[in-house]
Amino acid sequence: MVISEGMAEVLRSLRLSGVNGVAQASVRALGAEGVALSLLVGASRMVEPLWCHPALSARFEELQFTLGEGPGHDAIRTGSPVLEPDLARVRPERWPALLPAARDMDVRGVCCFPLGIGAIRVGVLTVLCAPDRLPNDQQYADAAALAAALTVACLDEKRPDRRNSDTPDPGVTVPQTSSLHRAAVHQATGMVSVQLGVSMEVALLRLRAHAYAGGRPLGEVAQDVVARRLRFNDDMSGPNSPDGGKG
Incomplete structure (x- = not known):
C-alpha cells in the first residue's frame, strides 16, 4: 500500500x-x-x-x-x-x-x-x-x-x-534523566546480585518486582540502591532501609 x-x-x-x-x-x-x-x-x-x-x-x-x-x-x-x-x-x-x-x-x-x-x-x-x-x-x-x-x-x-x-519538536518529551536511570539500574543490579548471591538476571527481576509492588519507576528504586538507601538482604527479609532512608 x-x-x-x-x-x-x-x-x-x-x-x-x-x-x-x-x-x-x-x-x-x-x-x-x-x-x-x-x-x-x-x-x-x-x-x-x-x-x-x-x-x-x-x-x-x-x-x-x-x-x-x-x-x-x-x-x-x-x-x-x-x-x-x-x-x-x-x-x-x-x-x-x-x-x-x-x-x-x-x-x-x-x-x-x-x-x-x-x-x-x-x-x-x-x-x-x-x-x-x-x-x-x-x-x-x-x-x-x-x-x-x-x-x-x-x-x-x-x-x-x-x-x-x-533539536526536538517543541512540546516533545526527550527524557533527560533516562541515561542516568539506566546506568543506575545496571549498577543497582550488580549490587543486588552481590547482596543476594544471585545472577544478574534474578537480581534485575527482584528490582523490578520491588518497583512494581511499590508503584515506583525502576530507575528511582535503582538510585535508592546505589545510594544505599535501600538494601536487598535475602529472600526471607527482603529489601530494607539500613540507614533509615537518610542515605
Whole structure:
C-alpha cells in the first residue's frame, strides 16, 4: 500500500531534520494517541527512549521498562511487529503486570514496530492507538514505513544535517534523566546480585518486582540502591532501609 501524503511529508522532514524533528508530525500523520521512539544502547542493549509525544507515551515507555514486559519488549525480541489495537482483548497472562497498569493510564491499544535490518536490532517505534477507533490498513502501512525510515536514519551516521537531529519538536518529551536511570539500574543490579548471591538476571527481576509492588519507576528504586538507601538482604527479609532512608 502507498503511504499517505501526511506520512510522505513526515519522511521528507526526517531526511531534513533528523529523527528528533518528526515526533509531533508522526502523531498527526498516524492519527495516534501518542508515539515513542526508543533505541537499544550500550553493550547491554538496554532500551533507551529518544523521544515521546505526548507525555502519555513517556509514561507508558517507563512502565514497560519498569516491568520488563509489554509489546515493545516482544517486538524487539522477535523482530516482528506486535499489533494490539485493543488491549482489553489481550489474554491477561500475556502481560499480567502491564495490562492493568496500562488500563489505569487509559492506554487502550498499542502497536510496536521493531527498528532493524535482518538480525540487527536498533530499537522500537511504539504507537498508542486512539480509543475510539481501530487503526486501519493505511495507518499500519504508514507506521511500518516510518519504522523503516527511522531504522535507516539511526544506522546512517553520515546523513545530512545530523547536527539538527539533537533539536526536538517543541512540546516533545526527550527524557533527560533516562541515561542516568539506566546506568543506575545496571549498577543497582550488580549490587543486588552481590547482596543476594544471585545472577544478574534474578537480581534485575527482584528490582523490578520491588518497583512494581511499590508503584515506583525502576530507575528511582535503582538510585535508592546505589545510594544505599535501600538494601536487598535475602529472600526471607527482603529489601530494607539500613540507614533509615537518610542515605
